[in-house]
Amino acid sequence: MSAEELQQSCVRVWDDRRGPSDPLRMNAYDALIVVSGAPRMNNSVKPDSAGLSAAAWMLLAPGASQALTDQAEVVRRWSRAGLLRHAPTGERKALDPDRLIQEALRDGWRVYAVSVFHLEVIAVERCWSQGNGMKAVVDTALTSTDRLLSDVELVKQMGADPALRRVARAAVRALYSLGLDLGIAIVAIDGDGRTAALDVRQVPPFCEADGSIWANAVGRFQSMYATTLAAAPGQPYKHILIGADPEFVLVKPNGRIASADRFFGVGGGAGADALLIGQRLTYPIGELRPDPAVTPDELAANVRRQLIRADAKVDDDSLRWAAGAMPIGGIALGGHIHLSGVPLTSRLLRQLDRYVALPIAMIESDSGRRPRYGMLGDYRQQSHGGFEYRTLPSWLVSPAAAKAAFALTLLCAHDSWSLRVPPLLPERVEEAFYRGDRRVLVQQLDGIAAELAVAPSFSAYARWIEPLFAAVRQGTVWDAAADFRRKWRVGPYAT
Incomplete structure (x- = not known):
């Protein structure tokens, strides 16, 4: 990417409510925030099969023509x-937001309108019931600003209120799961801290x-x-740690x-992890916390090092x-991966x-942890900046x-x-992921492999990736019933 291209790259907001606009002149690394309507682009930017630009990164709002509008699919x-608060039934195959809001308030749930911009919660407002005036009250809450928390107040309250943090996470997930930004x-x-999505609404007009x-x-x-573009193709990130x-x-x-x-303390490189059972905090799960690394082999070596230390503590x-x-019923286990040096x-x-x-799900043998754990797009910001x-x-x-x-x-x-960057996985694929249907998931492998094969960094990582793809094609699944120390050559299985 040349310096001239970098200077030309931009972020544009497309909103038909602001009146007609000239066709956009977009470069390969532009970002387009589509609030409403359908952007009219010049011929140099060709849409792909999903109706999205193959060149620009599009961030979608509920009013964008490419956004998901099928309420039954929502x-x-x-x-x-x-x-959802309740599993969908025959009469609830589509949303009736006003009814859902009224029912939630009637049942003693607190209801919030949460403004989200690209994974960031920028405003939170409590919605109140006033009998039959519910819809008007909620609509007013979505457009007024006099009762919204300021940025400083919002950060302070979210830091002090676990319930508000849960609401914020649910709001981000609600939009993300519909392909919205x-x-x-x-x-x-x-x-009890259980959250549910009731509706998603368009942002108010703004410039x-x-x-x-x-x-x-x-x-x-x-x-x-603008900062991130410095790592566009040809100028890779230099300090990514995993x-x-x-x-x-x-x-x-x-x-x-x-x-x-x-056997383990709570902290350290090999420790016990907390699990809330009812109102009681327990520590039944072990967790390894290896030092970060630059390459897959280095991180795997650090994992093994902590596993050796953990094994030495168990007599x-x-x-x-x-x-x-979920090797044991009711106990869901995660393999969280951390990244720093990349936004x-x-x-x-x-x-x-x-x-x-998706590729990892193709070799799972015990996918029962979803959707309560391991939902798509699940992330957490870390204090180290990653x-x-x-x-x-x-x-x-x-x-x-x-x-x-x-x-x-x-x-x-x-x-x-x-x-x-498809904004949404096909429904059939998403459903297969949550159900653990490897037969459907494996059908995606050839497309995924072809897309990765042309990535600039594929040759650097192929020796770790291709064995996984070969295992998927052979129908191999991992054995969650085995003692995993054997394959790591640790403890009684060390050689």
């Missing part, structure tokens, strides 16, 4: 992502210079975007779990060390879903799968500007 996607999510939360929360968010995004915190359990001969806190040879997605974008998050989560991708199950069950997951993640991070 219900299905939210149901798969665990975002900005909008107002109506989210409810009950006294880039009006000082509104939306205009300010565009400004922050534009600054991030880390992880995979989970495991220790299983007694009778099939029950030996609590990890019997019970009768225990089986188990990993995977978190919805573009990268959707690529991780397609190019990392982020944690939380969708994957515990790949400790297979060192080869672990290295493939690391390599695919790094490839996505380095080549985010080159890889395709």
Whole structure:
């Protein structure tokens, strides 16, 4: 990417409500925020089969013509992502937002209107019931600003209020699961902290210079975007680190779990992880916290080093060390991967879903943790400035799968500007992911492999990725019932 191209790249807001506009002159690395209508582009930018530009990165709002508008599909996607209060029934195959809001308030749930811009919560407002005036009250809440929390107040309250953080996460997930990047999510939360999505609404009209929360968010995004473009193809990121915190359990001969806190402390490179059972905090799960690394082999070596240390702390040879997605009923295990040195974008998050989560799901043998855990696009910001991708199950069950997951993640991070970025997985594929239907998922492998094969960094990571693809084609699945220390050559299996 030349300096001239970098200077020409921009962030544009397309909103038909602001009147007609000249056809956009877009470059390969422009970002287009589509609030409403359909952008009219010049002939140099050709749309792909999904109606989206093959060149520009489009961020969609509910009013955009490419955005998901099928209400029955909204219900299905939210149901798969665990975002509904109740399982959809025959009479609730489509949303009736006003009814859902009234029912939630009637049942004692708190309801919030949460403004979201590109994975960032920029405003939160409580919605109140006033009898039959509910709809008017909620609509007023979505357009007024006098009762919205300021940026400083919002950060302060979210830091102090776990319920508000849950509401914020649910709002971001509600939009992300529909292929949207900005909008107002109506989210409810009950006294036990359970959240549900009720509706998604269009953003109010704004222009880039009006000082509104939306205009300010565009400004922050534009600054991030300009910085991020420095790592466009031909100028890769130089300081990406990859880390992880995979989970495991220790299983007694009778099939029950030996609590990890019997052997490990809570902190450190090998420790016990918390699990809330009812109102009681327990520590039954083991977790490895290896040092971050630059390559898949280096991170795998760090994982093994922590596994050796963990094994030395357990003096019970009768225990089986188990990993995977849910090797023991009711205990879901994660294989979270951390990235730093690369910004978190919805573009990268959707690529991780397609190019990392789907291939790993093709070799899972125990996918029962979804959708409560391991939903698509699950992430968490980290204090070190990076982020944690939380969708994957515990790949400790297979060192080869672990290295493939690391390599695919790094490839996505380095080549985010080159890889395709579909805003939504096809429904059939998404459903297969949540159901653990490998037969359907495997049908996606050839397309995924072809897209990755032309990525600039593929040759650097192929030696870790191709064994995974070969295993998928052979119908291999990992063995979550085996002691995973054998494949890592640790403890009684060391050679």
